[in-house]
Amino acid sequence: MRVLVVEDEPRLAANVAQALRENAGYAVDIALDGEQGLYLAQTAEASGYDLIVLDLMLPGLGGLELLKRHRASGARTPVLILSARDEKESVVELLNAGADDYVAKPFDLGEFLARAKVLIRRGKGHCTPVLRVGDLEVHTVERSVRRGGRAITLAPMEYRVLEYLAHRPRAVVSKTELLEHLYDFNWEKFSNVIEVYISGLRRKLDDPFADKLIHTLRGQGYVLRAAEAAEPPATA
Amino acid sequence: MTRTSLTARLLAGVVLAQLLLAAGLVWAGIVFTRRQLRHAFDAGLEGRLMSVAALVRYPEAGPGLVFDASLVPPSRNPRFPAFYQVQGPDGGVVANNFPAEVALPAAGSPAAPPWRFHYRGRAYRGLVQAHQPILDTEENLSGPRAELTVYYAAPLLDLDEEVAAAGVAIGATSLVLLLLTSLLAAWAIRRELDPLRELAQQAAAISPRNWRFQPSPETAATPELRPLIAALERMLARLHASHEQQRAFMADAAHHLKTPVAILKSTLQALLRRPREREEYLAAAQASLLDVERLEQLLQRMLRLARLEQTSDPWAAAEARPLPPTEVGATCQAALERVQPLARARGIELRGVGLEDGHRLRADPDDLELVWVNLLENAVQHSPAGAAVELACAAAADRVRVRVRDQGGGIPAADVPLVFERFRRGADSPAGGFGLGLAIARAIVEAYGGSIAVEPQPPPGATLTVTLPLEPFHERGSPLQREVRAAFLGKKPQERDPNRL
Numbered sequence: 001m002r003v004l005v006v007e008d009e010p011r012l013a014a015n016v017a018q019a020l021r022e023n024a025g026y027a028v029d030i031a032l033d034g035e036q037g038l039y040l041a042q043t044a045e046a047s048g049y050d051l052i053v054l055d056l057m058l059p060g061l062g063g064l065e066l067l068k069r070h071r072a073s074g075a076r077t078p079v080l081i082l083s084a085r086d087e088k089e090s091v092v093e094l095l096n097a098g099a100d101d102y103v104a105k106p107f108d109l110g111e112f113l114a115r116a117k118v119l120i121r122r123g124k125g126h127c128t129p130v131l132r133v134g135d136l137e138v139h140t141v142e143r144s145v146r147r148g149g150r151a152i153t154l155a156p157m158e159y160r161v162l163e164y165l166a167h168r169p170r171a172v173v174s175k176t177e178l179l180e181h182l183y184d185f186n187w188e189k190f191s192n193v194i195e196v197y198i199s200g201l202r203r204k205l206d207d208p209f210a211d212k213l214i215h216t217l218r219g220q221g222y223v224l225r226a227a228e229a230a231e232p233p234a235t236a
Numbered sequence: 237m238t239r240t241s242l243t244a245r246l247l248a249g250v251v252l253a254q255l256l257l258a259a260g261l262v263w264a265g266i267v268f269t270r271r272q273l274r275h276a277f278d279a280g281l282e283g284r285l286m287s288v289a290a291l292v293r294y295p296e297a298g299p300g301l302v303f304d305a306s307l308v309p310p311s312r313n314p315r316f317p318a319f320y321q322v323q324g325p326d327g328g329v330v331a332n333n334f335p336a337e338v339a340l341p342a343a344g345s346p347a348a349p350p351w352r353f354h355y356r357g358r359a360y361r362g363l364v365q366a367h368q369p370i371l372d373t374e375e376n377l378s379g380p381r382a383e384l385t386v387y388y389a390a391p392l393l394d395l396d397e398e399v400a401a402a403g404v405a406i407g408a409t410s411l412v413l414l415l416l417t418s419l420l421a422a423w424a425i426r427r428e429l430d431p432l433r434e435l436a437q438q439a440a441a442i443s444p445r446n447w448r449f450q451p452s453p454e455t456a457a458t459p460e461l462r463p464l465i466a467a468l469e470r471m472l473a474r475l476h477a478s479h480e481q482q483r484a485f486m487a488d489a490a491h492h493l494k495t496p497v498a499i500l501k502s503t504l505q506a507l508l509r510r511p512r513e514r515e516e517y518l519a520a521a522q523a524s525l526l527d528v529e530r531l532e533q534l535l536q537r538m539l540r541l542a543r544l545e546q547t548s549d550p551w552a553a554a555e556a557r558p559l560p561p562t563e564v565g566a567t568c569q570a571a572l573e574r575v576q577p578l579a580r581a582r583g584i585e586l587r588g589v590g591l592e593d594g595h596r597l598r599a600d601p602d603d604l605e606l607v608w609v610n611l612l613e614n615a616v617q618h619s620p621a622g623a624a625v626e627l628a629c630a631a632a633a634d635r636v637r638v639r640v641r642d643q644g645g646g647i648p649a650a651d652v653p654l655v656f657e658r659f660r661r662g663a664d665s666p667a668g669g670f671g672l673g674l675a676i677a678r679a680i681v682e683a684y685g686g687s688i689a690v691e692p693q694p695p696p697g698a699t700l701t702v703t704l705p706l707e708p709f710h711e712r713g714s715p716l717q718r719e720v721r722a723a724f725l726g727k728k729p730q731e732r733d734p735n736r737l
Contacts (some may be wrong), residue, residue, distance in 0.1 A: 009495055011523065013501035023509060057495070082492035108499035109505035 001120055001164060002027040002048075002181045006037030006066065007055040007082065009139075016053060019109050023144060024117060025160045027184040034061025041070050047067075049077050050120045050181060056083040057091075061171040064097060071098035074205075078119035082107065098176040117141070131166040134226025136205065136213055145205075152204050157182070161197045162205070165214070165224040176219035200224060216220070243425050250421040258410035265406040270399045277395050278350060281363045284309075285388035288320045289368040292330055292384055294360070300324075301370070301382065316358050316391040325382040340364070340387055355387070355398070430454035437467065447476045484631030488659050489538050492590035492670070496531045500524055537672045541556075541658060546677035559598040564636050565591035567601050568629055571608030574618060583621035585614065589628035595636045597706045603680050610673035611640040611700050618644035618698070634706050640701045652690045677702070 003026045019029040027105035028147055029049075031037035038061060038213035040050055052070070056063035067079055078100045082102050083090070100122075101115050117129065117140055129140040137146045143159055145152045154162065165173055174230060175194050197213065206212045293302045301324050311317035321332040321340065334340065342366060350361050350587050368384040434455050442449060449472050451465055465568050507520045540685055568591050577584045608627065615625040623643040654660050658675035674688075681688045687706035693699055 011501060011527070012499045012502060015499065015506050019506050019509070022506070046666075082498075084491045085496075105494040109502050109509070110643040112502075203425070221469065 001025075001050040001160070001167075002029070002184065003051045003053060003116070003221040004029050004031065004037065004040055004049045006031045006041075006058065006063065007051045007053070008058050011054075012055075014209075016110075016112070017229065020053075020114055021231045023113050025156055025163070026116075027182055029184045034058040034063065034066045037061075038066050038069060041066075041075065042073060044146055048181070049117055050099055050123065052077050052079045053116065054079055054081050054083060056081060056094075061104065067094070067097050067099060068163065076123070080112075099177055100234065114141075121167065131169075133166055133169045133224055134178070134211070136166070136211060136226075138163055139215075147205060147209065154204060155197075155200065158197050158200050158204070161194070162201055162224075165176060165222065168224075170225045172217055172223050177221070241427065243422070246425045247418065247422050250425075251418050254414045254417060258407070258414055261336040261410055262403055262407045266399055266403045270395075271404040272393050273398055277361065277390075277392070278363070280389060281350065281361065281390060282365070284318065285365055285386050286368070286392070287321070288388055289322065289365075289384055289386045291537075292322055292370050293372045294370065301330045301384075301578045304333060305333075313391070316356065318388065318390040319355075319360075319362070320389075321387040323385040325384070325389075327385075334387065334389070338389075359392040360389045361392055362387060366390075410506065431458050431461055432524055435461065435464070436469070442472065444479060447472060483660070485542060485674050490543075492534065492538075492659055493531070496527060496534065500527045500531070503527065509513075534670050534672075537670060540675050541679055543673055544676065544683055559600060560594040562596065562599045562601045562604060564595045564604065564631075564638065565629055566610050567604040568627055568638065570601075571605050571612055572627060574605070574609050575612040578613060579616050579625065582616055582619070584619050586616075587623040587624055587626045589626060590630050591627075593629065593631060595629070595631040595706065596686075596703060597636065597684075598731050599684055599704075603684070607677045607680050607702060608638065608640070611702070613641050614673055615644070615698070616643035619643060620644065631706070635686075636704050636706060638702045639699055639705075640699060643697045646693075646696055647690055647698045655690060656688065674700075704724070 001130065003020050005013050005016050005020070005028055008014065013030045017030055020026045020152045031040050037052075037054070037058070038113075041049065054063045054067060058066070067081075070077075070079070079098065081094050081099045081102045082105060083094070083102065084105045085103065085134070094102060101118050103112050103115060109128070121127075121129065121131075121140065122139070129139065129141045131140065135148045138164060139145070143163075144155055145159065147164065161178060163169055164178060164181055178194050202212075202214055206214055213224055213226060215225065216221045217223060240502045261378065273437060288308060291304050291307050292305070293304045303322060308320070317333070319334040319338065321334050322330040335355065336358055338353055338355060338360075340362075350363050353360050353362065357686060364385065364387045366383070366385040368386050370382055431454070433452070438449055438451060449469060451461075455461060456465055483736050503520055503524055507517065512520075521632075568588060571587050572586050576586060612625060612627060619625055619642045625643075626639075626641045628639045628641070630639075656678040657672050659671040660675070678688045681702050681704065686702060691699040691701050
């Protein structure tokens with residue numbers, strides 16, 4: 001998952017980014033003003049951020065204006081607002097302008113992370129923090145994985161690849177998409193890194209079982225799906 | 237001290253006026269009645285005198301005259317009878333019942349005024365008429381025609397009683413009317429005081445949630461109430477503005493305190509979410525300490541600004557605290573020294589011009605120094621490296637002017653009205669500022685009766701000018717405050733040129 005944090009206070013932005021990286025395993029980009037935030041949100045839109053965390057009080061282009069322009073461009077990325085304002089009118093105005101949720105400063109980091117996770121899985125059409133594909137269960141809160149009732153230990157990057165695939169079961173996910181959603185813009189993009197993680201996942205998830213979940217479509221990407229395609233609907 | 241109600245006092249005034257009126261009426265009525273009755277009495281006196289004269293006849297034989305006293309009508313009060321005396325042509329008394337002690341005046345003309353005397357303590361009024369003919373038939377006339385002189389007097393007893401009765405009648409009527417009109421007046425006064433009650437209700441309904449003060453058009457049009465209403469409206473407007481200022485300050489302050497608190501909280505929460513290395517704890521603790529210091533600095537500045545805005549409040553009594561005469565140049569010099577480290581770090585040259593002139597004004601030197609420091613810091617922060625910032629001090633006859641000029645990007649015209657607003661930060665403001673420096677500078681300058689402004693100038697650079705009056709601190713304030721102060725100090729406010737403030 002990749003998150004854009006638009007916050008003009010560098011220390012707060014760093015703290016939020018650190019929490020998202022350490023506790024949710026997300027890739028995080030930081031924009032320190034509104035213009036940069038809008039630029040990043042719109043240029044990365046082709047691949048897409050999975051969440052935008054937006055401060056309202058920004059020098060130059062304000063958070064509310066950024067939100068309106070972002071929504072006007074047709075973007076559907078969930079937006080979580082950070083604001084020092086907590087009057088009812090401004091909350092209503094924010095939600096009406098296209099914000100998905102709202103945390104008032106000074107916020108609780110745990111609550112902030114939980115809300116961020118909710119927005120990401122909702123944005124991908126899931127209701128509960130446990131994602132299921134066949135007999136595979138991905139617990140996004142504990143960040144643990146079970147298959148057929150057996151706990152499977154994954155490396156952090158392997159988990160992040162699997163979580164992204166589990167959020168979009170049965171869809172073809174390209175290597176580029178994975179790179180864009182798993183690394184922030186500061187990181188180098190080596191496509192063979194993904195292949196290494198996929199082979200690691202195969203070894204731990206598929207090899208001990210008869211039916212395979214991870215499929216490769218040559219030249220297109222990867223698909224996570226149960227063999228008989230009989231898993232319960234993701235939106236249940 | 238409690239005072240009697242306005243209604244009661246107005247009513248008392250009305251009743252008193254009416255009592256005076258009634259007394260006047262009774263008095264005038266009595267005088268008039270008395271005069272009328274006296275005229276009537278005199279007319280009656282004359283008539284009765286003539287009827288007495290008519291009782292004189294010629295005797296059927298012989299000389300002399302005959303008077304038949306039995307035909308004189310009897311007096312109503314036998315103790316005070318009417319008196320008469322008839323004298324014949326030769327002066328002989330034909331008839332008389334005047335007591336001996338009553339002296340009769342000499343007979344005058346027929347139009348002689350009545351005379352007065354007292355008999356048994358009772359006032360009498362008498363009339364004398366000479367040349368009264370004898371009203372007898374010619375057949376009885378045996379000698380020449382004679383003329384009589386007749387005296388007649390009657391007691392004024394009846395007259396006084398009637399006058400008293402008239403007085404009582406007028407007085408009683410007046411009292412009844414007075415009672416009625418007093419009731420009417422009481423009702424009218426109560427009704428006319430309704431607008432006052434309405435104003436009181438309106439004033440009582442005013443609260444921080446309701447600033448509406450709109451008397452009904454009838455009340456507002458009452459000439460006596462117009463000054464009161466106008467004064468109330470002015471007072472409300474000032475209170476409202478002051479209240480709004482406080483409210484806005486509270487909102488601003490709360491808003492700007494939340495972000496530093498959020499930073500601190502998120503740092504500590506992130507730190508505690510998992511076990512860390514010793515170095516990480518140390519780094520986080522140091523960062524948090526810096527955050528707390530910054531928060532403390534912000535709080536101090538906000539409180540300072542809040543206090544300054546309070547004292548510039550028109551209601552805050554501007555107590556004339558004794559302030560030392562402070563040399564402006566010296567405070568400028570101190571400020572330049574304080575900002576020097578920041579300027580050096582940013583590669584900016586600081587210059588002071590005209591600081592040795594020694595202009596003095598009554599002010600707290602720390603206040604003045606803070607103004608210059610804030611202006612200089614602002615200029616330094618908006619200057620490119622290698623530029624210069626100049627602080628120039630100059631005095632006119634009654635004021636001192638301090639200019640701070642930088643060579644930065646200047647202030648966009650649209651931002652000029654906003655630069656002195658609290659928490660206002662320009663687009664190129666460095667991170668970490670609070671946006672309070674210029675607001676504090678303005679609040680201090682205004683507290684000393686001065687002004688601060690952005691000078692219009694072509695780019696590059698910006699010039700901020702502070703003008704402070706050299707007059708003593710206590711001379712400032714609203715015209716009313718000055719008047720009150722002048723009253724205490726024994727000076728006339730008109731003696732001063734109002735343009736000097």
